[in-house]
Every structure is written in C-alpha cells, then in structure tokens.
Amino acid sequence: MADSTDSKIILITGxxxxxxxxxxxxxxxxxxxVVLGARRVDRLAALVDELRAAGGAADHHELDVTSRDSMLSFVKAAHDRHGRVDVLINNAGVMALSTLDALRVHEWEQMVEVNLLGTLYGIAAALPLMRARGTGHIINIGSTAAYRVDATAAVYCATKYAVRALTEGLRQESRDVRVTLVSPGYTHSELTEHGGSPEVRAAAHAAAQELGMPASAVADAIAYAIAQPDSVDVNDITMRSTVQG
Known part of the structure; x- marks a missing residue:
C-alpha cells in the first residue's frame, strides 16, 4: 500500500x-x-463495491468519451470531489477490424471518435487543471498497432499511430506534467469481442486468447510509471507476451 502522502487521485476511462x-x-x-469512468455504470458500480470491500478507495461517474461535455463532466466531478486530479489514464478504446473495401464507415468513425478524439477530450479536460497545479500525469493507452500496420486493421492502426504522435507531442510540450504512452500487444480483454467483420473478429479473438497476456500485466506497467518520482517521466512502454514474438 502507498503511504497516504503518496496516494493519488487517478481517473481511468474505459x-x-x-x-x-x-x-x-x-x-x-x-x-x-481511483475514479472510474465508462458507459456501463452497472459494471462500474459493481467494481467500486469490489474495490471498497477489499479496502480500496474508489468512486465512479458515467462517461462517454466521444462527448467532450461528458469528459469535462467526468473530470470536473472528480476535481470538485477530491480537490485535484493527479493522473488521467486515457484507456477507452474500440477495435473493429475489417478490410477497407468492406466500407464499414460507421465503425471507422467510431474508432476515430473513441480512440483518438476520446483521448484528446481527456487531455483537454485534465491538462488545464494539472498545469494550474504545476503537476500531473497523463497516461495514454496505445497499442503495438501504433508501430506496424496489418491488413484488416488499417483504421485501428491509424488511430493508434495518431495517439502515439499526440502523446509524444504533449510530452515535448510538458515540463511539469508527466506524459506516458503504454502500448500493449495482444491482451486478454473484450477488445476483440465486438465490431468488425465477423470472420476477422473471430480470428483476432482466437489470436488474443492464444497469444495474449493478462490485462493485469498492463496494469502493472501503468503502476510502475505512476510510482516513479515526479522528476522521472517514463515516456513509452511497449509490451507483448513472450509467445507473441
């Protein structure tokens, strides 16, 4: 457990x-x-109950990252309640895989809105508060898809390349706010369970089940970046399971 003086107010989207x-x-x-945000508030409430039962401190707020007003409300509610926002983890993401000629334009738009605009809206909401205090930490969840492009993943990769670029830009602009990009490979999560062409989704889900690492491994990497002293900024963590290669 962290000392009370080391305890941070940490907002997590998705x-x-x-x-x-x-x-x-x-x-x-x-x-x-931890202040938890997502659209599925029933799940958030159950998770908050679980964390509190284990002795942790948590609350939640409904959040749609594709709405700037919703993101502003999420961050403002946490700031009003706790007096500060120490860390924002822009984690919400969707991955709808298909070839471009399938023309699943609505899903292209959804990936841009959630993966890219959602991250930008989080930065826009939290950064002024952090700059005003002269301290803070923004962690964006990228992907190994930000380093290579695969067929059926062109739009998803494009959004993650963009998240990687804006994270690096924010890092270069920042001296008082730490900025970290965490880029996981295949991970056991719900990311491969929704959207995209059914046959492509099935293949991606099978690969994630076979090659993926537990989500807790990514959580450990995030915790490592947060635990560093304010004078140390962990810029970029790229991680895969050993079997992914």
Whole structure:
C-alpha cells in the first residue's frame, strides 16, 4: 500500500472491463483513490463495491468519451470531489477490424471518435487543471498497432499511430506534467469481442486468447510509471507476451 502522502487521485476511462478494470484493481491495491469512468455504470458500480470491500478507495461517474461535455463532466466531478486530479489514464478504446473495401464507415468513425478524439477530450479536460497545479500525469493507452500496420486493421492502426504522435507531442510540450504512452500487444480483454467483420473478429479473438497476456500485466506497467518520482517521466512502454514474438 502507498503511504497516504503518496496516494493519488487517478481517473481511468474505459474502466468497466479489460485493462481499465485491471488497472483500477492494481492502483486501488497500491493505495490510490481511483475514479472510474465508462458507459456501463452497472459494471462500474459493481467494481467500486469490489474495490471498497477489499479496502480500496474508489468512486465512479458515467462517461462517454466521444462527448467532450461528458469528459469535462467526468473530470470536473472528480476535481470538485477530491480537490485535484493527479493522473488521467486515457484507456477507452474500440477495435473493429475489417478490410477497407468492406466500407464499414460507421465503425471507422467510431474508432476515430473513441480512440483518438476520446483521448484528446481527456487531455483537454485534465491538462488545464494539472498545469494550474504545476503537476500531473497523463497516461495514454496505445497499442503495438501504433508501430506496424496489418491488413484488416488499417483504421485501428491509424488511430493508434495518431495517439502515439499526440502523446509524444504533449510530452515535448510538458515540463511539469508527466506524459506516458503504454502500448500493449495482444491482451486478454473484450477488445476483440465486438465490431468488425465477423470472420476477422473471430480470428483476432482466437489470436488474443492464444497469444495474449493478462490485462493485469498492463496494469502493472501503468503502476510502475505512476510510482516513479515526479522528476522521472517514463515516456513509452511497449509490451507483448513472450509467445507473441
């Protein structure tokens, strides 16, 4: 457990499952107060109850990352309640895989809105508060898809390349706010269970089950970056399971 003086107010988007939920468990166990955001508030409420029962500190707020107003409300509610926002983890993401000629344009738009605009909206909401305090930490969840492009993943990769670029830009602009990009490979989560062409989704899900690492491994990496002293900025963590190669 962290000392009370080390305890941070940490906001996590997309916290109802996968990496977000695993990160909430890890950081609450470390003694931080986690504020969980997602659309599925029933899952958030159950997770908050679980964390509190284990002795952790947590609360939740409904969040749609594709809405700037919703993101502003999420961050403002946490700031009003706790007096500060120490860390924002932009974790919410979707991956709808298909070839471009399938013309699943609505899913292209959804990936841009969630993966890219959702991250930008989080930065826009939290960065002014952090700059005003002269301290803070923004962690964006990228992907190994930000380093290579695969057939059927062109749009998803494009959004993650963009997240990687804006994270690096924010890092270069920042001296008082730490900025970290965490880029996982295949991970056990719900990411491969929704959207995209059915046959492509099935193949991606099978690969994630066979080659993926537990979401808790990504949570551990996030916890490592947060635990560093304010003078140390862990810029980029890229990680895969050993069997992914």
């Amino acid at each position: 916290a109802s499952s996968g990496i977000g939920a695993a990160t909430a468990r890890r950081l609450a166990a470390d003694g931080h107060h």
